[in-house]
Amino acid sequence: MATKTETKQTYYESIIKQGYSRRDFMKFATYITAYMGLESSMIAQVAKSLETSYRLPVIWEHYQECTCCSESFIRSDHPIVADIVLDKISLDYTLTLMAASGHQAEAAKLATMEKYRGEYILCVEGSVPMGDDGNYCCIAGKTAKEQFLEAAEGAKAIIAWGSCACNGCVQAAYPNPTEATPIHKIIKNKPIIRVPGCPPIGEVMAGIIVHVVTFGRLPELDGLGRPKAFYSKRVHDSCYRRPYYDAGLFAETFDDQNAKDGYCLYKVGCRGPMTYNSCGTIRWNNGVSFPIQSGHGCIGCSEEDFWDNGPFYERLTGLAGFGIESSADTIGKVAAGVVAGGLAAHAIAANISKRKELKSEISSGKSNEKNLER
Numbered sequence: 001m002a003t004k005t006e007t008k009q010t011y012y013e014s015i016i017k018q019g020y021s022r023r024d025f026m027k028f029a030t031y032i033t034a035y036m037g038l039e040s041s042m043i044a045q046v047a048k049s050l051e052t053s054y055r056l057p058v059i060w061e062h063y064q065e066c067t068c069c070s071e072s073f074i075r076s077d078h079p080i081v082a083d084i085v086l087d088k089i090s091l092d093y094t095l096t097l098m099a100a101s102g103h104q105a106e107a108a109k110l111a112t113m114e115k116y117r118g119e120y121i122l123c124v125e126g127s128v129p130m131g132d133d134g135n136y137c138c139i140a141g142k143t144a145k146e147q148f149l150e151a152a153e154g155a156k157a158i159i160a161w162g163s164c165a166c167n168g169c170v171q172a173a174y175p176n177p178t179e180a181t182p183i184h185k186i187i188k189n190k191p192i193i194r195v196p197g198c199p200p201i202g203e204v205m206a207g208i209i210v211h212v213v214t215f216g217r218l219p220e221l222d223g224l225g226r227p228k229a230f231y232s233k234r235v236h237d238s239c240y241r242r243p244y245y246d247a248g249l250f251a252e253t254f255d256d257q258n259a260k261d262g263y264c265l266y267k268v269g270c271r272g273p274m275t276y277n278s279c280g281t282i283r284w285n286n287g288v289s290f291p292i293q294s295g296h297g298c299i300g301c302s303e304e305d306f307w308d309n310g311p312f313y314e315r316l317t318g319l320a321g322f323g324i325e326s327s328a329d330t331i332g333k334v335a336a337g338v339v340a341g342g343l344a345a346h347a348i349a350a351n352i353s354k355r356k357e358l359k360s361e362i363s364s365g366k367s368n369e370k371n372l373e374r
């Protein structure tokens, strides 16, 4: 946890100074606790910690990327989230959002690295191009690789924001001309939290930072370095279209009547069954919607190599049929040994037979409500 200096305010002091009430603050502490996957009994501890903790220095680097993660972050659904992260955790260096530019910006970064050596959190958005001596991405006269190694050295921990930093994302898609490399393949001696998604959900990003602030340690991670609170379930497990999947009722095309009726998008290419993310529960834009709710299948944007795992608009092969409680670690091990197609064929056959059963029940006058609950 950050230590007090003469110029610092606690998070709570800063929130109140910005015009929020104690009630706003407690509401924030309540929902961020829920986002972090903690028991409601932890709300008091989270609130107390925010009341007594001081500014956590953050350096936010941008390498090969499109800035979608920053965009997602600053649009997380509660203003206190943005205020805490942007003003209170105070980004000491971020090319996109800081007022300073050029030499002043670089000087601010160096000053933070020196003053808070061993204390600051390094957030990385983007992959690092390792080809051609790193010349594909240069910032302030240095390659991204040089910038990254320099900033990582004094960091307490590193957060890899988004699929670019976690997996390479679109820049690493075949043939990966710049040799775009995710950061965990470059740095091995620092704690790294991987927060994949193109982009990740803003509230997930805020929840992770608040966890580090509150407990002074990283959240619990899975075998791939992702916070379990947000990445332990598949999109499929919390998808509101899941009853249709279980009943064998699918959209056959994006504009057929089944699609209009909200049936499952599995057959038009949904990758929800193999994608670990919180989209079905937290959703996007203040919980308004997520891709599947907008009528588009999940393209697996939080999974490794999702650009190369296409095509996007064809039924998945190989991964359907896993139990609802499969963890990311289990599915990784099992997937390595699965012959593509076998399980999918089984799942589809089972669902087709369920659908026939359902249709005959409907035509014989029985209600289908019960079947949809299965």
Ligand code: SF4
Pocket: 235, 236, 237, 239, 240, 241, 242, 243, 245, 263, 264, 265, 266, 270, 271, 272, 273, 292, 297, 298
């Ligand atoms: Fe939802 Fe996709 Fe699973 Fe269908 S396949 S239930 S649309 S996540």
Ligand code: SF3
Pocket: 065, 066, 067, 068, 069, 070, 125, 126, 161, 162, 163, 164, 165, 169, 170, 197, 198, 199
């Ligand atoms: Fe990257 Fe896929 Fe957007 Fe966050 S994650 S910058 S492209």
Ligand code: F3S
Pocket: 197, 198, 235, 275, 277, 279, 290, 291, 292, 297, 298, 299, 300, 301, 302
């Ligand atoms: Fe990405 Fe799939 Fe969510 S495409 S945003 S993980 S629904």
